[in-house]
Amino acid sequence: MIFDPVDGLSSDEAGPEGEAKPPPQTRRRRIRRRKEQKEDDRSFQKLVQDPNVPSTKLSKPCGCKQKTCANQFLAEPKFQEYRDYLAHWLSLAKLDQDQIAFDLMKELVIRSGDDFLTCWTLLGLQTCRRTWQTLHCMGSRRFEKLWRAARDRRDAPPVDLRYLSQPHARIGTDSSQVRSDICSFLELIYESVAETLPDFRDELGGSTGVSINLEDPYAVELESNTKKRSAEELLETVDLRPKAKPRKYKGQVQINLSRTSSTIEERWLPPGSMKEYHEQYRMHSALEKPGSFPTFWRVWLSDFGFMQIRGTSQHAQCGTCVRHRHLIKSLGRHLLARSQQQTFYWQHLREQYLDRLEYYRLRSLSRQRDGRFICIIQDGMDQGKVSLPRSPWLQSKEFAQFKIHRPKLHVSLTLVHGYFTLWTISHPDTMKDSNASIETMCHALHLLESEHGVCLRGCSLSIHADNTCREVKNNPFMRWAALQTSCSNLKSVSVRFLRSGHSHEDVDQAFGRLARHLSRLKVAQEPDDFLDSIKQFASGMGRPHEAHSYVTIMAQTRDWKGFHAGAVPFHVAGIGGPGAPHEFTFNRRSDEDLQGHAVDSSSWGWPEHPGDVILRIAWQHGWIKSTIIIISMIIRTVLYKRTDVRVHFWVG
Known part of the structure; x- marks a missing residue:
């Protein structure tokens, strides 16, 4: 009889536990x-x-x-x-x-x-x-x-796990000085670069046009170990399994229970690799011999498991960051050039961190609600999340082209720190330009004065927006800010532009939460359907400092651009593009102490007017330093000859 071979386990090969050991000659050969x-x-x-x-x-x-x-x-x-x-x-x-x-x-x-x-x-x-x-x-x-x-x-x-693992004889022998140095660096990264906004993709929404996939194997291994440890801690907490006697030598990284995701806010870093952050740490460290990459990885896992690196992202990345990362990766065989690029990259991250610190300071002043300072941040949401119509039937292949070219609503958020949030929905045919930005800002100021009783005449306003010339960074908006200051509607107006590609935290996090909420809206045929859904979301945002929320539809806008072109005929050259300024501050001349500065309108034959406005311009981020430099370095002054409004330029 002829039997067909059967692919099975013999009695000596019962499974992983009963696996037969190799013969002695094989073991000697391996040794x-x-x-x-x-x-x-x-x-x-x-x-x-x-x-x-x-x-x-x-x-x-x-x-x-x-x-x-x-x-x-x-x-x-x-x-x-x-x-x-x-x-x-x-x-x-x-x-x-x-x-x-x-x-x-x-x-x-x-x-x-x-x-x-x-x-x-x-x-x-x-x-x-x-x-x-x-x-x-x-x-x-x-x-x-x-x-x-x-x-x-x-x-x-x-990933090479043997490279990351630590021998049994050296477990827990990492230098405390090295560990504290690594923890200090990771804490700085957590506070400066890490983001809290979720990254969610809506299947029923349109394509965002941005998709970044840069998975790092070492970051993936870190995330899998963190999830594994979190599951083990949860099982031990609810006592779903019998607790076994712990082994004396585990050969694993011990988790610091006081620094887990359950006690500290979880944040994410932009797509990248752990090797980049380790090289930044070596450059930032003041130790004679900084920690190695395995030590860096183990400290990250044990003390900063709540900070992960995104593998994929739907958000646009900063062009400067992408350029530095690409150069660092391309210069893998040139250590000196790569080190220099790491220095430039670290300086860029440091500058954007200083921007955040200044924004935090202004936000805290606005949350005091003393009526002397108001901080507002304004931004627009990705249009792919609010496409009309919205239905599960559009997943059919016959609607593939229609799904791409569906009309998209414009959703913007004006966050008035310490007071309220203003959600604005505009139709697809409404231009998203300077007129829409001015209309939204005027409505927010009207709500401040009428609903919250804020006296704007003695209030200094700070506006933060994207570094783009389409919405806020343009001459029509600057004319509006100059006119509000000149007419004493506001004490002063500062317009600051944040770095493109970096998280604006408050508004971006709100947009991420709103995108997740809108994913539950399966059917929407008209803008009112989105209006009701956004109202439901805004009422439960849970912002303690901004308890009130307003949601409105902006069907049309006024011609603010044409009005201000005739009322305030001045023009700021070079307002956009590379090397453009990033801060514009308008003050009344009567409120400034100009003693010692060559700013005198009598040289043009015009007397001093109470409506004169002084404009300070800063080219660098880090508002405090830039303002001091500009005040002490006045290059020229320009007077526009109008009897009602005149604007003095301080350009430094």
């Missing part, structure tokens, strides 16, 4: 291979230190048909060239070696297609795959993982 590998590594170290010591690896035959791939590097001048190459290779960090090898493998996959065995080259000489691996001092397991990731067209080399 011998490990010893040979260590001896070869030591021979490579000697080869770098002393060129007269022969390398046994170069003289051994390889596993290919030629068996002479490594012998090519024994003759001069290739021997000296390879010796210099190996010295540079061994001087690189582990992550740099993985990144360079991974990039070379990806180039090999793209260049050679399916013929992978004959295209391995090193220093211009063709080698086999095994020789290439050996001459780079790489283990077979790590080489296979890198090669598999390159063939799968991944974006980054896979």
Whole structure:
């Protein structure tokens, strides 16, 4: 009788617990291979230190048909060239070696297609795959993982858990000084760069046009470990399983229970890699020997598991950040140039952090509700979230083109800190320009005076908006601000523009929550359906400082642009584009102490007028420093000859 082979487990192979151990000769063979590998590594170290010591690896035959791939590097001048190459290779960090090898493998996959065995080259000489691996001092397991990731067209080399793990004998031996230094840096990143806004994609909404996918394997491993530990803590809390006696040597990273996501607000970093933040830490650290990447990873996992790196994002990223990251990644083999780019990148992050600190200061002053200072931030929501009509039937293939070209509503939020939130919905045919921005701002000021009893004549207004010329950063809005100051409707008006691509926190977080709320709205045929849904959301936002909320539809706007062009005929040149100013402050001349400054309207033959307005312009972020510099450095003054309103320019 002939029996077909059955793919099953024998009695000796009952499963993972009863798996048969390898025979003794196999174990001895493995031990011998490990010893040979260590001896070869030591021979490579000697080869770098002393060129007269022969390398046994170069003289051994390889596993290919030629068996002479490594012998090519024994003759001069290739021997000296390879010796210099190996010295540079061994001087690189582990992550740099993985990144360079991974990039070379990806180039090999793209260049050679399916013929992978004959295209391995090193220093211009063709080698086999095994020789290439050996001459780079790489283990077979790590080489296979890198090669598999390159063939799968991944974006980054896979995580090496052996590199991150700590030996049992050294568990808990990390220096307290190094750990505190890493914690200080991560705390700074948490407060300055991390965002609280959720990233949610609505299936029934339109496409946002922005999709970023930069998953970092080390960040993914960090997130999976954090979720695993959180699940274990939850099981122990509700006591759903019997508690076993803890093992003495676990070989794991211990979680600091006082710094978990249940006690501290969870935040996310923009798409990137942990290697970038480790390089920033090394540049920022004042220690003579900063912490290594494994220590950095373990401290992040144990103390900052509530701060994660986004793998994908639907939000547009800052152009300066993207440029610096791309240059840093492209300069992987140039350590000095990469270090300089890291310095520029850190300066950029530091500047945007100073912007946030100034915004926090102004926001806190407005929340005091003393009537002397008002802080307002205004921004618009992504139009893809509010497309009309909205129905599950649009998921059909027949509506694919219609779904893309559906009319989109304009939803904007005007957040008056300490008082209320104003949601404005405008029709698709309503222009989202300076007229709409001025209309919304006037309505917010009207609500402040009529509903909340704020006397605006003695109030200083600070407006924060996007750094774009379409809505606020334009001359019509500047004319409106100058006219409000000149007519004593407001004591002073400051218009500040935040960096594009960085989170505006309050409004962006509100937009993220609103997008999640609108995803529950399955059917919407007209703007009133969105109006009712947004009213329901605004009533339950849960903002203690802004308890009141208003939601309105703006069907049309007044011609503010034409009105202010005739009433306040001044023009600020260079208001947009690269190198444009970022702060505009309007004050009445009668309220300023101009003693010692060459600002005198008598030189033009016009007497001083109570409606004269002084405009200060700042080119740099960090408002306090810029204002002091501009006051002390007056280059020119310009007087516009009108009997009712005249604007003096202070340009510095």
